[in-house]
Amino acid sequence: MSHRTLIPIGPYHPLQEEAEFFQLYVEGETVVDMDVRISYNHRGIEKLCESKTFDQVPFAVERVCGICSASHPLAYVQAVEAIVGVPVPERALYLRTIVNELERIHSHMLWLGLAGHFIGYNTVFMWAWRYREPILDLLELVTGSRINYANVKVGGVRMDMNKEQLAAVQKGMDEVKGPVEMLTKAVLDDPVLHVRLKGVGVLSKDDARNYACAGPTARGSGIPFDVRRHDPYAAYDRVDWDVIVREEGDVFAKAVVRCLETLESIKMVKQAAQEIPDGPIDAEYREIPEGEACGHVEAPRGETFHYVRSDGSSYPYRHKIRAPSYVNVPSFKATCIGQSITDVCLTLAAVDPCYSCTERMAVVVDAASRKKILNFEDLVRLSQEKTRKLLRDFKG
Amino acid sequence: MSETELARELKTTLGATALEIRQPSRNNIFVTVRPEDVPAAAQTVWDGMKSRFAIVTGIDVPGGIELLYHFVFDDKHTIVTLKTLVAKPFPEIESITPVIPAAEWIEREVHDLLGVTFRHHPRPERLILADDWPEGVYPLRKEFKPKDPNE
Numbered sequence: 001m002s003h004r005t006l007i008p009i010g011p012y013h014p015l016q017e018e019a020e021f022f023q024l025y026v027e028g029e030t031v032v033d034m035d036v037r038i039s040y041n042h043r044g045i046e047k048l049c050e051s052k053t054f055d056q057v058p059f060a061v062e063r064v065c066g067i068c069s070a071s072h073p074l075a076y077v078q079a080v081e082a083i084v085g086v087p088v089p090e091r092a093l094y095l096r097t098i099v100n101e102l103e104r105i106h107s108h109m110l111w112l113g114l115a116g117h118f119i120g121y122n123t124v125f126m127w128a129w130r131y132r133e134p135i136l137d138l139l140e141l142v143t144g145s146r147i148n149y150a151n152v153k154v155g156g157v158r159m160d161m162n163k164e165q166l167a168a169v170q171k172g173m174d175e176v177k178g179p180v181e182m183l184t185k186a187v188l189d190d191p192v193l194h195v196r197l198k199g200v201g202v203l204s205k206d207d208a209r210n211y212a213c214a215g216p217t218a219r220g221s222g223i224p225f226d227v228r229r230h231d232p233y234a235a236y237d238r239v240d241w242d243v244i245v246r247e248e249g250d251v252f253a254k255a256v257v258r259c260l261e262t263l264e265s266i267k268m269v270k271q272a273a274q275e276i277p278d279g280p281i282d283a284e285y286r287e288i289p290e291g292e293a294c295g296h297v298e299a300p301r302g303e304t305f306h307y308v309r310s311d312g313s314s315y316p317y318r319h320k321i322r323a324p325s326y327v328n329v330p331s332f333k334a335t336c337i338g339q340s341i342t343d344v345c346l347t348l349a350a351v352d353p354c355y356s357c358t359e360r361m362a363v364v365v366d367a368a369s370r371k372k373i374l375n376f377e378d379l380v381r382l383s384q385e386k387t388r389k390l391l392r393d394f395k396g
Numbered sequence: 397m398s399e400t401e402l403a404r405e406l407k408t409t410l411g412a413t414a415l416e417i418r419q420p421s422r423n424n425i426f427v428t429v430r431p432e433d434v435p436a437a438a439q440t441v442w443d444g445m446k447s448r449f450a451i452v453t454g455i456d457v458p459g460g461i462e463l464l465y466h467f468v469f470d471d472k473h474t475i476v477t478l479k480t481l482v483a484k485p486f487p488e489i490e491s492i493t494p495v496i497p498a499a500e501w502i503e504r505e506v507h508d509l510l511g512v513t514f515r516h517h518p519r520p521e522r523l524i525l526a527d528d529w530p531e532g533v534y535p536l537r538k539e540f541k542p543k544d545p546n547e
Contacts, residue, residue, distance in 0.1 A: 039524045047536060082421035212449040212498035225448065230470035231423055293424050294466055294475045296450070307453045307464065307477075322451035322502075330501055 003027065007341070009348075009379065011040045022332070022348065029340050034333060049319040054080060054288050057316060058152060061306075064321060066147040067110065070096075070103045071299035072321065073152045075306040078233055079295030080154045083310055086285040092156035094276040096234040098169060099143060099151055100297070101265040101272070105176070106135040107300035108258045108265075111349075112183065115255060118349050119196055120384030124183070131179040138172045141165060156282025166273045173270045180266065184259040192391050197252035200339070201347030204249055207334040212327045215302020216257045217351045221249035227298040239271040251350040288312075299324055301351075325351070342386040345379040400425075402472045409445060413437050425476045431489050434465065437478055438492045441467050447476065449498050454506040456537045461487040461510050482512060491517040509536035 007024040021037040045064055049057050058073035065072065074096060081088065109132035116124025136146045142165050143149035151157050161169070187193055203213065208221040218225060224245045228236040244260040246253035292309040302324030311317040328351040335347050403419050406427060413436070416428040429437045441447055450466040465478040482489050491514035493499045503514045504523035511534040514520065522529075534540060 039526075042524055044535065044542070047542065082424060085421065209448070210497045212496075225470045231468075231473045231475075291420060292426070293421055294450075294477065296468070296475070303450075303468075305450045305466065307451075307466065309455065318453070318455045320451070320453040326451075326501065327498060330498070 004032065011037070024336070024341070024344060026341055029342070031336050031339050031341060031344060034336050036329060036332065038329075046319055046321055049316055051315065053314045054154065054310075054316060057319065059148075059150060061319075061321065062148050062150065064323060067107050068103070068299040068301070068304065068323070069148045070100045070151070071297045071304050072306070072323075074100065074234070075295045075297040075299075075304050076308065076319070076321075077152050077154050077295070078297065079293045079306050079308040080288060080310075082293035082295065083291040083308065084154065084285050084288055086155050086283050088156055089280045089283055090235075090277050091160075091279045092281045092283075093233075093235040093238075094272045095157045095159075095161060095281065096152060097236060097239065097272045098161070098269055098276075099139070099149060100234060101269045102135055102139050102142075102169075104265045104300045105180075105262050105269070106132050106139070108262045109135070109180075111258060111300075112187075112255070115346070115349055118345055118380055118383055119193075120387045121193075124186070127179070127183060131176055131183075134172055134176060138169055141168055153282065154288075155285055156280070158282075160281050161276075166276065169273045170270055173266050173273075177263070177266050180259070180262050184263065187255055187259055192387065192394055193255075194252065195390050195394070196387050197255060197346070198248070198250055200251045200343045201335040201350055202249045203331055203335050205247075207331060208249070211331040211334065213302070213331050213351075214324045214327055215298065215300070216254055216261065217302060217328045217331065219243070219245050220254035220257045222247040225303075227296050227303050231296065233297065235272055236268075239268045239275070241268050251346055254350045288314075301325055302328060341379070342382045345383045400472075400474070402469060402474050402476070405445070406441075406476065409440060410437060413440075423474050425474060426479050427476065428479045431463075431480045431482050434463070434478065434480055435490045435492050435495055438465055438467075439495045441476060441478065442496055445469070449496050450475070452499060452502045452506055454510040454512060454536065456510060457481070460484045461512050463489065463506070463512065465492070486513070487511065488513040488515060490515050493517055508534075510534050511537070 005026050007026055008021065010021040020040065023035040024031050025033040045060060049060055052060050057076055061072040061076050062069040109128045113125040113128035116128060140146050142161050143151045143159060151159055203221045205222045208218050208223050222245060224243055226243045229243050241264045244257050244264065246257050288310050290310055290312040294305065294307045296303050296305045304324055305322040307320040308316050309318045332348060336344055339347060400419060403417055403425055407414060407417055413429055413433045414427050418426045442449055447467040447469045450468050453464040455462040460481050460483040462481050467476045469476060489512060491503055493503055494516060500519065501523055503517055504521065506512050507514060508522055508524040
């Protein structure tokens with residue numbers, strides 16, 4: 001009988017910012033089972049929102065996650081707008097699109113950089129993050145803040161963009177387009193990446209549906225759903241763009257989806273900044289009546305889903321938040337089992353797990369002695385070594 | 397709001413299971429069902445009608461715990477919510493995880509935060525609450541008041 005070892009990763013490890021705990025059961029180098037423990041840092045935002053007025057909640061929910069700080073308040077605001085029945089002015093819809101797509105560009109580039117680091121391509125990490133920085137500058141220019149934009153409100157947005165700002169956004173898109181195309185080509189054309197990422201961490205179409213996966217994780221497995229297309233909000237039905245879908249379900253497919261999506265986002269931001277109509281940026285409403293509604297938005301990691309119930313008072317009676325990683329992370333059970341330990345780090349990283357979305361850790365421990373034998377750093381090192389070996393083989 | 401095609405389809409498919417069907421806004425349909433009908437209705441909506449499972453919301457209301465099962469019909473731009481009420485003091489309902497694997501985490505979460513027991517859940521363990529959190533204290537219930545850290 002083969003020897004089974006428990007490998008814990010987390011709850012605290014130096015590379016990720018918050019706590020989560022993956023327990024991998026391995027026989028030899030193959031993962032045979034796994035378990036995820038989360039909620040080491042649960043912040044109780046749903047409970048908190050019950051004590052905030054409807055106008056204060058967007059500021060609370062944009063702090064669910066710094067990376068998705070445009071998506072969460074927008075989903076909430078759309079749910080409240082459905083309860084009130086207030087129509088949002090056209091200009092506000094375009095402004096929402098610009099901020100949300102800038103957010104997607106910087107989030108996907110952040111992921112690309114981290115993925116590059118995990119496989120030992122630190123040049124990719126440096127490049128991706130270098131070209132991500134001007135996007136954050138643009139967000140600061142148009143909203144006043146790199147994250148937590150405090151921009152969206154029920155009925156519209158808080159801040160308009162003037163001609164100079166819109167021109168700067170367009171210029172920024174022109175400048176970032178070349179580098180993103182270059183990075184995309186570098187991923188698509190690199191034979192070592194093909195060998196390293198193809199067939200790794202495959203999530204089948206059925207598993208993606210059973211685990212209710214969202215965003216690039218689902219679209220990399222051939223499920224073509226994108227809230228921006230399937231329940232159009234903001235100005236997504238007014239600009240020209242494509243939903244990127246790949247059938248393979250492996251890490252490579254997810255990487256390709258994110259790279260190509262970034263290019264679509266650049267296209268959208270540019271169009272929105274060019275075609276934005278003049279007019280008011282918010283609509284007035286008198287009160288929030290009794291009622292309930294769901295709102296959803298395509299965040300960079302997938303659909304973020306909010307449910308709001310109003311009892312006619314100034315405070316939401318209930319506000320439920322489901323962030324995308326909450327449905328993407330459980331799919332690890334389908335993707336990691338049967339994988340080699342050198343690929344686990346990459347497979348875990350491929351869904352772009354967000355601690356704020358779910359918050360969770362993992363370490364490798366010898367089952368008999370309970371001694372730690374591998375930590376997250378070791379896993380990253382193993383993953384990088386495998387790439388180097390492939391690189392040598394390829395050259396040799 | 398006029399009845400849409402999807403609301404009519406739900407009426408025919410669910411039949412007497414659907415006690416009430418409301419569409420208060422363009423992309424939201426709420427269907428009220430009895431607690432004992434939830435697993436079958438969820439299977440019909442998710443598997444039979446090919447929708448996407450989103451999440452479960454639990455709400456502490458005066459009459460018990462309300463459970464909302466959200467499903468998204470992407471092609472029809474609509475969110476369908478199955479709504480049911482389980483009575484306190486011991487709210488209990490059949491788990492839908494055997495039918496929809498994606499419900500595993502959220503049912504554990506609803507149990508932690510609101511004290512609903514999901515019968516036949518494959519892994520009825522804590523998800524959100526710490527191991528040393530006292531039994532029978534449910535933080536999302538309305539009577540639970542968080543301690544002020546400054547006191």
